[in-house]
Amino acid sequence: MMELGPFRVNADSVTLSRNKYAWNNVANVLFLESPAGVGFSYSNTSSDYITDDVQTAKDSYTFLINWLERFPEYKSRDFYITGESYAGHYVPQLAQLILQNNKITNQTVINLKGIALGNAYVDDETENTGMYDYFWTHAIISDEIHEGIISNCNFTEAGTITDACNNYQSQAFDAKSNIYFYDIYAPLCSQFSNSTPSISEFDPCTENYIAAYLNTPAVQQALHAKPVQWESCNHFIGENWQNMPFSVLPVIKDLMVSGISVWIYSGDTDGRVPVTTTKYSIDKLQPVVKTPWYPWMYDGEVGGYVEEYQNLTFVTIRGAGHFVPSYQPARGLAFFSSFLDGKLP
Amino acid sequence: MMELGPFRVNADSVTLSRNKYAWNNVANVLFLESPAGVGFSYSNTSSDYITDDVQTAKDSYTFLINWLERFPEYKSRDFYITGESYAGHYVPQLAQLILQNNKITNQTVINLKGIALGNAYVDDETENTGMYDYFWTHAIISDEIHEGIISNCNFTEAGTITDACNNYQSQAFDAKSNIYFYDIYAPLCSQFSNSTPSISEFDPCTENYIAAYLNTPAVQQALHAKPVQWESCNHFIGENWQNMPFSVLPVIKDLMVSGISVWIYSGDTDGRVPVTTTKYSIDKLQPVVKTPWYPWMYDGEVGGYVEEYQNLTFVTIRGAGHFVPSYQPARGLAFFSSFLDGKLP
Known part of the structure; x- marks a missing residue:
């Protein structure tokens, strides 16, 4: 409801508007609140809420298989997975599991054609x-501050974080102050703010409207959801997360040679998992350039930039923050359409 | 009319709107179209249009002296000069000339208190x-492309620009494509564009409205301007410019020790004279940090960042392009008020 869905929640938290750049304009979209405990997804066993990447991939796979068994008319369709942020872990791991299971299953095969990772957390x-x-x-x-971090912080897997490093990191966060982490030029959500917002279309308070809407009993009932206090983040799950791998790049490397299309995209005004991080992650994969960097156009403007590598495509979305389709819905849909078509934008 | 003035020209190119963040809210502002040949400023001798930094400073000084002679009630007032872009040359040079002449003149002394340079071209x-x-x-x-520029281009005063360097520079400009150079996330001016603009308040076509307005005969008459085809840039003057110094940093260095306040400010989404350039220029001055980097606040949001050095203050305006008061009028006025008050924002 905040990003690529067909509806946006209005400021009254009651009514909806159509999102004309919804991704279901070009695909059947299945939204999965994952893992169990997040959003309306749940388990009857509370210990399931202490979970990890491996369990999440398994559960998601089970969900998909069961869903396809229930709606077999979709079994033959091309299947794509996208996600952003920590889905930089979820998506490649699920894709890998699907490809592994496709080989051994004698029942439902998921026709996985590609994945797209947006502003993705893939490497510590x-x-x-x-x-x-x-x-x-x-x-x-x-x-x-930057020099202090460079000189004092060893962020490699073997590195230990020293007090000096921690001190400079704190200074960095103090300096950043309360700018909106997910879009560094966007206004904050504040009903008292008179500042000039830099983003015209996206309402920074939209998360609040969504939370209020999804916690309306009639809405939960209409969605056939279990009555629950819906939250955009489940902090219990985050704080009790087990066994996070240092890097998902080896998984991505596997997928690159698997034959499915692997796209990495990045809104370039995100401070949380910024385009710099994404570029550095790609560098670690040491990919071979196939189509050199060029600006891709949408509606007479530069929508962003592309570089195609052997088995990997990198796309930026200009002027978009962490939640790409929220800030640049038209450019986000243009990118997504290209991804589905398997053609550079 | 595009930036800090009291009026903006509406899209009809005929009517005006008040700019509530105009800088004349906090100062008497004198706008000088400089040098002669630019805007409504003119000379009766066309050879005067082949000019340079030195002549421009002299002419501006003469203008100011004559203006103060005509309006002597302003002679005792504190006097500040601001400008952006190539005014990185004009402003320091004029300030230096004023300080020099103040010492030797036995007539009008200009009570110069400070200068502020915005997204300023000060060093090649x-x-x-x-x-x-x-x-x-x-x-x-x-x-x-970046690596190609780093490896092949010697931009120092002693350096010569090789073909290889030129080739990589061309590649960089091809890649940049037609994004709005002066605010890299802003929409282009296009009446056919359906893209989502990232800047809500600023109309990217405003330059066109201004040109049409200022070329209206009744407007020119009301302004007591000589009838002329008004243009925002005089290309003849630009192309025939004489003797541009490689760097104005020595002049700025002189001013820093002169006792007047020297502020350098930068909108951080400008691609033309970006904040990176400004930071590198300040590095060359090797200033001593007096107040370490911190976020300055306006209306509950980070307006930008400040670092105070011995005899120099650096201020960024967050989310502003080259024309700071156009994109972030409120933050621009907040910065300007601080500058006049001689207090960090």
Whole structure:
């Protein structure tokens, strides 16, 4: 409801508007609140809420198989998975599991054609190096703080985080202050703010409207959801997360040679998992350039930039934050259509 | 009319709107179209249109002296000069001339208290290095193009620009394509565009409205202007410019020790003279940090960032392009008020 869905919740938290750039204009879209405990997804066993990447992939796979058994008319369709942020873990892991199980199952095969990862958290080292470099090059932190991080922080898997490093990281976050982490030029949600917003179409308070809407009993009933306090993030699950791999890049590398199409996209005004992080992650994959960097056009403007590598495509969406289709719905849909078509935008 | 003035021209090119963030809310503002030949400023001798920095400073000084002689009630007032872009040359040079002449004149002394340079072109080397680094860190050009520039281009005063360097520079501009150079996330002016603009308040076609308005005979008459085809840029003057110094940093250095306040400000979404260029220029001045980098607040949001040095203050305006008060009028006025008050924002 915040990003690529067919509806947006209005400021009254009661009525909806159509999103004319919804991704279901070009595909049948299945939304999965994952893992169990997130959103309306649940388990009857509360210990299931202490979970990890592996369990999440298994559960998602089970869900998909059962869903296809229930709606077999979709079994033969091309299947794509997209996700953003921590879905940089979920999506490749699920894709890998699907490909593995497709080989051994004698029942339902999921016709997986491709994955697209947006502003994705895929590697702990680049997550850190890329973020602070982004802060620095976007004039959010000073030369002194950046230099302090470079000199004191070893973000590699073997590295330990020293007090000096922690101190500079704190300074960086203090300097960043309360800018909207997910779109560094966007206004904050504040009913008292008189500032000039830099983003015309996206209402920064939309998360609040969605939460209120999805917690309306009649809405939950209409959705056939279990009555629950719906939240955009389940902090219990986050805080009790088990066994996070340091990097998902090996999984992505496997997928690249598997024959499915692997796209990585990035809104370039996100501070959380910025385009710098994504570029550094791609560098680690050491891909071979196939089509050199060029601007892709949408409606007479530069929608972003593309570089195609052997078995990997990288696309930026200009002027979009972490939630690409929220900030740049038209460019987001143009990118998604290209991805489905398997053609560079 | 596009930036800090009291009026904006509406889309009909005929009527005006009040700019509630006009800088004349906090100061008497004198606008000088400089040098002669630019805008409504003119000379009766066409050879005067072949000019340079030195002549421009002299003419501006003469104008100011004559203006103060005509309006002597302003002689005792504090006097500040601001300008952006190539005014990175004009403003420091004029300030230096004023301070020099103040010492020797036995007539009008200009009570110069400070200067503020916005997204300012002050040094040829940092102008180039900073721009390409900005393109790279903002995902406008690829690693390959950036690496090509780094390896092949010597932008120092002693350097010569090789064919290889030129080739990579062309590639960078091809990659940039037609994004709005002065605000990389802003929409282009196009009446046919359906794209979602990222800047809500600023109309990217405003330059056209202004040109049409200022070329209306009744307007020119009301302004007591000589009838002329008004243009925002005089290309003849630009193309025939004489003797441009490689760097104005020595002049700025002189001013820093003169006792007047020297502020450098930068809208951080400008691609033309980006914040990276400005930071590199400041680095060349090797200033001593007095107040470390911190976010300055306006209306509950981060307005930008500040670092105070010995005799120099650096301020960014978050989410503003080259024309700071156009894109972020409220934050621009907040910065300007601080500058006049001589207090960090």
